[in-house]
Amino acid sequence: MRLSKPGQAPEAIPAMCHVGTVSSGPRRSRQFLTLAECRSTRPAFAELVEGVAGLRDVPKRTLSVRTLLHLPRLAGPGGAIRRSDVIAELRLNANRLQTDHQAIAHLVPNDEIPLADLHFVELGRGVADQIFSRLHYLRSARSGSLNFALVDPVHRRPVTLCSVSLLEWARVARQLRTQFDVPPDSAWEVSRVYSFAVAPTNAISFLLAKVRQALRAVKDASVMTTAVDPNLGFGGASYRAANWQRWMSVQARPYLYVDGMYASPRQLRLRFGGANLSDLRRANPANRFEQSRVPLLDSWIFCCRLDGTTETIPPEGQRRLRR
Structure with missing residues (x-):
């Protein structure tokens, strides 16, 4: 294996507001859902996801996360969204996901392989970039990363993969120090x-454990870290299963969108040269720039020491970092 140094089960989320209802004859049909309900394990959103995913033949989990990323654009300050708008957003994202899957069909694994039979490899940038740019909810790859995967032993297609790079988040780095x-x-x-x-149960935590071993060969590497966004239904279960610990949280900032599509500040800077919405609107009148209005949940920072035991930090010892 080549290794060289280069240059995320949902948890219960407190409800934000009640689900609205309207009368329809003898039955009461639900007209509104909330973001809190959609990102929780309650069935109202999950059943809609399952129905649309089945019709479009796309993976349910990927569709759910993509849609949760875009629902804050539609939610009011209290978090309520019309059920019809949720369905429309699910269908829109399912169509996009269907197109993305078709574009890299040659890389999509079809067989269910037992975890013990998967091979751990350092993955070439070309393959990793195609998958992350098409199927990851951010639809982009992080440049300058090392990529690792569990691949099937026959076709060598990645079943579960991740990218790692030197931490660039200055606030988190300062708190770690x-x-x-x-x-x-x-x-x-x-x-x-x-x-x-088709990935087997515990594939992500198994991959993270393998990556931890691999990074021990990198000079001066001492800690792995990641951000878990509970707004997308993530709870950090795979990281906990790999013996990571939650060490801190980071204040949420509004999600940003260009022409109805989510864009991270990094993506905005790469594409437009900046991330200030007022400046972007003046300089790019042909594009529609928006940001979410509903309050979002903080991101959780999970960490794992490469050597020894990773400390457990009680809630009162976990600092909340501001943007």
């Missing part, structure tokens, strides 16, 4: 994770 004595440039970030529908 101040509170946990993690030297600068020794923290590595898991920036992308994607697992296909």
Whole structure:
């Protein structure tokens, strides 16, 4: 295996507001859903996802996450969204996902392989970039990353993959140094994770354990870290299963959208040269720039030491970092 140093079960989320209802004859049909309900394990959203995913023949989990990323654009300040708008957004994202799957059909695994039979490899950038750019909810790959995967032993197609790179998040890096004595440039970030529908149970946590072993060969590497976004229904179960610990949280900022599609600040800077919406609107009148209005949940920062035991930090010891 080549290794060289280059240059995320949903948890219960508190409800934000009640689900609205309207009368329809003898039955009461639900006209509104909330973001809290959609990202929880309750069936109202899950049943809609299952129905649309089945009709479009796309993976349910991927469709759910993609749609949750775009629903805050439609939600009011209290978090309520019309049920019809949720369905329309699911269909729109299912169509996009169907197109993305077709574009890289040659890389999509079809067989269910037992975990013990999968091979751990360092994945070439070309393959990883295609999968992350098409199927990851951010639809982009992180440049300058190392990519690792569990691949099937016959066709060598990735079943579960992730990318890691030196931590660039300055606020998190400072807190790691101040509170946990993690030297600068020794923290590595898991920036992308994607697992296909055929992946066996515990594939992500198994991959993370293998990556931890691999990074021990990198000079000065001491900690792995990642951000888990509960707004997308993530709870960090795979990281906990790999013996990671939640060390801190980061204040949420509004989601940003260009022409109805989510765009991270990094993507906006790469595409338009900046991430300030007022400046972008003036400089690019042909594009529609929006941001979510509903309050979002903080991101959770999970960490794992490469050597030794990773400390468990009680809730009162977990700092909340501001943007």
